[in-house]
Amino acid sequence: MVRTDAGLVEGRLGTDTRMFQGIPYAAPPVGRLRWASPQPAVSWSGVRAATEPGNRCAQAAGLIDQQSSSEDCLYLNVTTPLHSSARNLPVMVWIHGNGFINGAGSLYDAQRLASTGKVIVVSFNYRLGVFGFLDHPALDHGLSKHLSGNFGLEDQQAALRWVRRNAAAFGGDPANVTLFGESAGGTSVCAHLVAPGSVGLFQKAILQSAQCTGRKWSPGPATWFPLPRAERERHGLDVAAKVGCSDLRTAAACLRAEPVEELVKWSDYGLGSGPAVGAGILPVSPEQAFATGHFKRVPIMQGTTRDEHRLFTAAIEAVTGQTTTDADYRQQIRTLFTPTEAARVLARYPADRFQSPGEALSAVISDWAWGCTVLDRDRTLDRHVPTYAYEFDDDEAPWFSTLKKPNFPTGAFHGSELQYLFDDEQLPGPATPAQHRLADTMVRYWAQFAYTGDPNGHGAAPWPRFGTGQHVQSLQPGKTEPADLAQEHQCGFWKTIGG
Template sequence: MLSHPHQPTNTPDHAPPTPPPPTPPTAHHHTPTPHAHKPLTPVSAPTRSLRTLTRATLRTIPLTTLLLTACSTPGDDSARPPGASAPALTVTTDKGRVTGTEKDGVRRFQGIPYAAPPVADRRWQPPAPAAAWRGVRQATAPGPKCVQGGRNGAPAPGSSEDCLYLNVTAPSETRQDRPQPRPVVVWLHGGSFKTGSGAEYDPARMARDGDVVVVTVNSRLGVFGFYGHPGLDDPGAYGLQDQQAALRWVKANASAFGGDPGQVTLMGESTGGASVCAQLVSPRSEGLFHRAIIQSGACHQNWPKNMLGPAAAPWTYWASRSTVRERGLAAARSLNCPDIACLRGRSTSEVLRLNNRFNQAAYGTRTLPRHPARALADGDFHRVPVLMGTTRDEHRLYAAQFAVDRPISRERYGELLRTSFGPAKAARIARQYPPGDSPGIAWAAVGTDRTWVCPSLESARLMARHVPLHGYEFADRDAPGRDLDPGFPLGAYHASELPYFFDMRGITLDESQAELAARMLRHWTDFAKSGSPGGTWDRFPQTMRLQPGGDAPIDAAAEHHCGFWSSLR
């Protein structure tokens, strides 16, 4: 079981050395419990052509952001069937009353502060409780997103250090209509620990059709969320601490929105999925959630050289406390700051210049005492059911970036293998993944298997020793947003499953994809209700392939050559 140290870990677990972070061109067997399902709403969700994105954009925007556009802005009026009771649009939280909006079968409460603004002297401090307010707070628009880079390194429009806000989306039916509280899903967004916000994801369909309460969260990013320095008490994991503060808010306030604080599912994708993994092994998150969904973000993931882009350095989600502190000292010197007081006096724009150095969560801290992969290996994590998996072609969108400037020829494929893995291993990999007529697709398959699927299966294998775990693979190779000059076939690429859960402006699912989206949403919300995705879905090591036309069990380790990759260690 998870240990609960009372002091910081001064000697963190030994783990593979963590290299300095690159600035990658990140595109970013229980018997199932039956549930009565409400009719599922047809989907009109994400098809955005990626062809419209410029080459410069591909180099600077995380993969998840490539998919996301601004979500539709909810209105505050909706026709209601005769005799239906009005939804409760003003609710009382532990800090004061908030009023929201109602439309299309959901109530929305946006921009609710879950912690005090981490500004001035509170920069690089643990999140403090939000101040109470008098009267009724208008919760009708999202709060600012956390500071992230925009054009020319300036803070992105709409971003601020004052950003610790969350959004609640709940079905319109209130307790008078439905006495039993609903399960709660807390969503952690991806974005390389550098970009994104909770408001970019519209969970109306999940809340309405899945009959759950959904909470989307902002947490500090980049240098503001993961900076380390000897002058800081527990450095390098403020973004993870923010997530825990949001979960404490949910525990205190879910019932006010018709949610059940005893049924909280923590769900995230990419670095949001890695954040879920971090919370599974953090002693400070004990009792704050009861189920976990990890999408494309396992504890064991790491990227060899070149995997995140041409000449990109190796990278992983985690860095030791000592490494983060050393980087912090160097960063302080670059701003001519001898101490933390000086750094706290620097402007947001000045500090943001350090952003690319700090997008890894520090372990060896009170928040994250152990390297997450080591903790899983020792069974040192919270005992909650887990649903986790990847997409079938995770790495194709990254590989496509190579082709933007220079197609991957057979010669370049061999060069990439040699510089990434060394000559001896490169020869073996080339035999396992021959370039054929599509060396770019071969390189993408190497990245998908080595970097995404097999590490995810390793994390799953270790957790499945102790908890119920179900694995999935999203496999719609015609997922929206497939066009990328020069026509590299993206397949079921990284983050391509997100439009099947969240509504995004300009993206449309066809009939078979809408059916798949309804099925996936039902699996996910069944899991939030019971700890099982339902149907004929057996526990790990079976992996359920989710695709148009129906689910199908597969042996993911065999299909993605994980035995081969184990032999190369």
């Protein structure tokens, strides 16, 4: 049992861990609190059972995600080592990804990370899709302390404030918090490095496959990039009109009266869902803040997987039921680039050099929009703060058991590293002895970074700061060694492409 600031909670014993699940960190954002800034959770008397995760936030079913129609979803989970001689352990706060439209904190079982790394891990749910990121002038101010459009980020800040108030009760150090996240979760970490309201809520940051600078690409028409408020607002007005709430005078009440099942359909419409930049929670973009040095000066660890885009190509093929053809490949390249540039890209990445046109397309976007982009961000960040760069490169990383494999090797696909840090509900986990050793190495790197802001220690292979040598640590089964991302992802070529 642990006493939080709202009341006693009783968790359960895991494998060398204590687990507390389904703890409310804010009031349910339902009824009039739909599209309101998060409000304090109501205290309770007696002992609250904290043995099951809270509801997942409202979301449509995805390729690998369950549907949920619950708006009462602002709950978090705490995993601690069962035995530790240390007090005031580092706290690692995990932000889940999945495009700001799907997912839940409870998908990531953190027992291995907590017990092996001797850290406390907190994961949580935050409002997704239209519930978390609808930007509409009728929702500005009032119940929103800020402008609308970033309610999901406000939830994340509320969870971090809960950690600051309650970490000590679980044996954690509220002054040693590492914020980490992957994909949309990594983009969220970018936002908190910039957001004024996040100052003082964390002391270190880990960005895993974060898209918040550089090439504004994402699967389909949607994007989880931070986008200008005017663009997000136009999209919000369009969504409101689509559900019959076009009158600005009555739009707020009209939208709040819409059933969950109707609204959730629009989370991935048009621009999709993601942060709005300009005043409010996020006054400037991460890209601008990083370039000018106006961001929270904390140690940073960041990286990508080597074959990021193979997941998205496979997912699009699974949704459409269509395998990427040579003609599809050429058409998509011509959509992304000018005619002259497209011809150069196709000459540099001819489909016949790959096992399939889908793999060729994946290579182009993995290099152009991921590998070279993160390398540029490494250079930018390292000018201001200690930056440790990595690339996850297990070319035989286990694939989803519920998603059909494409007609090309899936390699180190987007999100494949998660099963090496967590027992991920959506991925089968390491299979070979070498993969298990890599998982152990990664857990120790991540945990050591949480302790000191430097991943080195505990006998793992040295990991130099990115620095002037532009060192990127390649994480592979059987070895960790420097990788030359610029050569590997053909960044010299991509510097000549405008896109």
